[in-house]
Amino acid sequence: MTQPSDTTCKTSVSTPWRVAELVAGTDLVVRGDADVSVAGACALLPGKARHMTFAERAAQAEDVAKSQADVAILPGELAERFTGTVIVTEQPRLMFARLAARFENTGRPPGIDARAVIGDDATIDPSAYIAAQVVIGRSAHIGAGVVIEPGAVIGDAVTVGPGSRVGARAVLGDRVRIGKAALIAAGAVIGERGFGLVAGPGGLEPVPQLASVVLGDNVEVGANSTIDRGALTDTVIGDGVKIDNQVHIAHNCRIGAHTVIAGCTGIAGSCVIGTGCMIGGGVGIGDHVTIADGVTITAASQVPKNIAAPGVYSSTFRAMAAGTWRRRLALFRALDKIEARLSRVEDNQ
The missing domain is CATH 2.160.10.10 (Hexapeptide repeat proteins)
Incomplete structure (x- = not known):
């Protein structure tokens, strides 16, 4: 049997990363200061100093320009709108998921x-x-x-x-x-x-x-x-x-x-x-x-x-006003009768 340690284990705390360290070993392109330090990830707005964010749609161009984050992961067409350091990629969401995982506080000392x-x-x-x-x-x-x-x-x-x-x-x-x-x-x-x-x-x-x-x-x-x-x-x-x-x-x-x-x-x-x-x-x-x-x-x-x-x-109805739903439910319950009436009409033609 493996014996317990004499002392209680303590949670480790993640440390900041330089942008150059985050992208090391990848083909990601950095525009701006690759030595800037990143302490975590944040939403695009309002953004946060010493943090990293991302955007992927052209419709977010104004938000990119307003963001207070120091680092952003962006496609090429949005890169010029950001004033801080940019990590350029055509898959911003995927790259953000991979790089932001570095900041999850999941480490534990053995x-x-x-x-x-x-x-x-x-x-x-x-x-x-x-x-x-x-x-x-x-x-x-x-x-x-x-x-x-x-x-x-x-x-x-x-x-x-x-x-x-x-x-x-x-x-x-x-x-x-x-x-x-x-x-x-x-x-x-x-x-x-x-x-x-x-x-x-x-x-x-x-x-x-x-x-x-x-x-x-x-x-x-x-x-x-x-x-x-x-x-x-x-x-x-x-x-x-x-x-x-x-x-x-x-x-x-x-x-x-x-x-x-x-x-x-x-x-x-x-x-x-x-x-x-x-x-x-x-x-x-x-x-x-x-x-x-x-x-x-x-x-x-x-x-x-x-x-x-x-x-x-799919097999469900989408939400609708309650009155509309009740009317459609009544029709649904009457489908057998409606089908029988249509059959009689067709037989008489």
């Missing part, structure tokens, strides 16, 4: 807090950070550079891959396997028992959920989201999948690589979702549904059957 509980035969890389009140089960393996925040529970025989992060009070059930550079946000529960029941003479009986959950590399699971373990085969989340807050994925599901799932979506058991899909917020997907690669499903849609071809799919 060590195991004395108030953590570590199970027998657990292995923890010396570069990992284990916070107070973390519980790590027997035979778990925690990889290099992993950060586990206060109160998280890591079950028996769990693997957490290098560079991954497990948020406060998140729970990883027994035998869950997490790939490299994953982000499990606070309160997420991965590997809980799936919702499997069978009718017996005395009522419903639980079906044993004997498998687990496998997450690929670079997966994100949002706060308070849940992913149930499989019954006989693992629930599998592919590389690069991004799952928003308060999403539920039931047992035996398989989510393809680089799919994005927005908040409050529920995916019933044994679904297979392809690669590169985009699923909006509040979507409900029925059990045993298969969805092709490259499908987009708009918010609040209901998906009870398979989707076999890529494209954009």
Whole structure:
């Protein structure tokens, strides 16, 4: 068993970056003072001294000129409007996301807090950070550079891959396997028992959920989201999948690589979702549904059957005035009668 450190670990504080350091190793072009120091990122307006911002549309030209930021990431056509240092790129939003990530205060000094509980035969890389009140089960393996925040529970025989992060009070059930550079946000529960029941003479009986959950590399699971373990085969989340807050994925599901799932979506058991899909917020997907690669499903849609071809799919009405909605609802309820009347008219012609 890896022994806790004698002292409590402390959060590190990010330090400012020179622009030249931010763009080192890239093909980004800097116009202006590359030695200016940047302490963080900010919105375009009002902007903030010693901070970095971005803009990407020609319509933002006046805002670019007014911004008080010292550094801006801009396309070439906006660069002349900014008075400070410009990082020129044709993909400002993407470059901003990559460079601004340097300022996230995610670093932790290596060590195991004395108030953590570590199970027998657990292995923890010396570069990992284990916070107070973390519980790590027997035979778990925690990889290099992993950060586990206060109160998280890591079950028996769990693997957490290098560079991954497990948020406060998140729970990883027994035998869950997490790939490299994953982000499990606070309160997420991965590997809980799936919702499997069978009718017996005395009522419903639980079906044993004997498998687990496998997450690929670079997966994100949002706060308070849940992913149930499989019954006989693992629930599998592919590389690069991004799952928003308060999403539920039931047992035996398989989510393809680089799919994005927005908040409050529920995916019933044994679904297979392809690669590169985009699923909006509040979507409900029925059990045993298969969805092709490259499908987009708009918010609040209901998906009870398979989707076999890529494209954009919707099943909801947009908001309208309540009086208009009631009139349209009345028409909707009368559709069978209207269809019957039309059929009689056509038959008499």
